[in-house]
Amino acid sequence: MTDSQKTKFGYVAIVGRPNVGKSTLLNAFLGQKLSITCRKPQTTRHRIHGILTDNEHQIVFVDTPGIHQSTRQMNRLMNRAAHNALSDVDAILFVVESGKWLEEDQRVFQIIKESNKPTLVVVNKVDRPDNRNAVLPFIEQLAEVVTNTDIVPVSALKRDNIQQLQQLIYQMLPYGEFGFDEDDFTDRSARFLAAEIIREKLMRLMGDEVPYATAVEVERFEMVSSDRAEINAVILVERAGQKPIVLGKSGSMIKRIGQEARLDMNEMFGYRVHLELWVKVRDNWSDDIRALKSLGYDES
Ligand SMILES: Nc1nc2c(ncn2[C@@H]2O[C@H](COP(=O)(O)OP(=O)(O)OP(=O)(O)O)[C@@H](O)[C@H]2O)c(=O)[nH]1
Ligand SMILES: [Mg+2]
The missing domain is CATH 3.30.300.20 (K homology (KH) domain)
Incomplete structure (x- = not known):
């Protein structure tokens, strides 16, 4: 049992359009592979929890299917899984890809705004050689769209700046007792x-x-x-x-x-x-x- 005045516990959704690196980011936080990844879009089909615990914090990351537009039944259920994930969390990581702000990102951002949850914008894939010089201008442009929201550049693949991002997430977590065993790392069988x-x-x-x-x-x-x-x-x-x-x-x-x-x-x-x-x-x-x-x- 943990002391609810000293520990922080919360759910953090990882959302964004398909293929921006959400599952890779979850695996980077955990330091091991949990969620499957692929260069093709729409890899994640089910919501999956990854649990990260240290002495004072327990974060339950919620990896979600990329939000996109489609009328097929499965895709509708995938979108719903992502939407549902937002209503139950304490904070949101909005993942975008450096240099690529698409209409789909705009749509996801709209959904996030409507949720009124504390949000960090994660600019991923900053390691890519083709856009390394474009990272700063991209962040400047992004700052005009996602006003009043911290923007954090990372490379989920190379695990760059992940620790710093984790510290910022800790600040957003509410105080409370841990909800899971300290050894648990997922809710899935x-x-x-x-x-x-x-x-x-x-x-x-x-x-x-x-x-x-x-x-x-x-x-x-x-x-x-x-x-x-x-x-x-x-x-x-x-x-x-x-x-x-x-x-x-x-x-x-x-x-x-x-x-x-x-x-x-x-x-x-x-x-x-x-x-x-x-x-x-x-x-x-x-x-x-x-x-x-x-x-x-x-x-x-
Ligand atoms: N260069 C680079 N590639 C990355 C990075 N993060 C993810 N990728 C690659 O981007 C592709 C998509 O990564 P995923 O983690 O599967 O993306 P996702 O957002 O979970 O995708 P969906 O589940 O389909 O919505 C994979 O080929 C990853 O290796 C990064 O920081 N740098
Ligand atoms: Mg995924």
């Missing part, structure tokens, strides 16, 4: 994290279209001894024609997905994992609200 790791490999290893038509369902996750788990997972695709693409030539693609996922799982869980993957066709799962709910996309 190993089962969920296993599915996400597989989805990351699909995003990273496959072409530009098929990954968006896939979902992952862990059907079995069993500790067969104290240091060994057996995991069976199904990769869902929307159309029969996508199945051979996920399998690859003589099964080479799914083999690689399985190998890379298993290595990440070994590291994340700290025990050995035996992983079996299958591919199944489930027609239009991404537009089928019932299928989406069973896959954990509905958070209302």
